[in-house]
Amino acid sequence: LNERVYALVRSVPPGRVMSYGAVARHLGAPGKAREVGWAMHQCPDDVPAHRVLNRFGEVSGDLTTSGAEIRRVRLEAEGVLFDEQGRCDLGCYGWLPSSTDDGTTLADARDEGDR
DNA sequence: CCATTGACGAAGA
């Protein structure tokens, strides 16, 4: 199963993010979000784990630790903007494997700001 | 084998 998680995460393009629950759901395992999280903890180097966030769009783990902070930096480098709360808008950055890549909505949704 | 914990999520308060 974890291989399927990795495959799906690899399919996520730069500047886009998916929640653990979303990944689990697309794998056909809606209740196994934690398993996905653990799989990402084991994430091979070829898997862009930084594109997988929790359902609030914030980088999981303790930001005081290196890994989490680095993940956030990489996301910002890919164009993902974080607010003061350390969160990003899943409504616009959230990527569905079957969805068309369109950044138009992205900038527009950004204008809504907080909430 | 049983008890805790955890890169999670949804529902209740």
Next chain:
DNA sequence: TTCTTCGCCAATG
């Protein structure tokens, strides 16, 4: 939205 409780599954003690 934030906090708590419950559920869920795997890893760890």
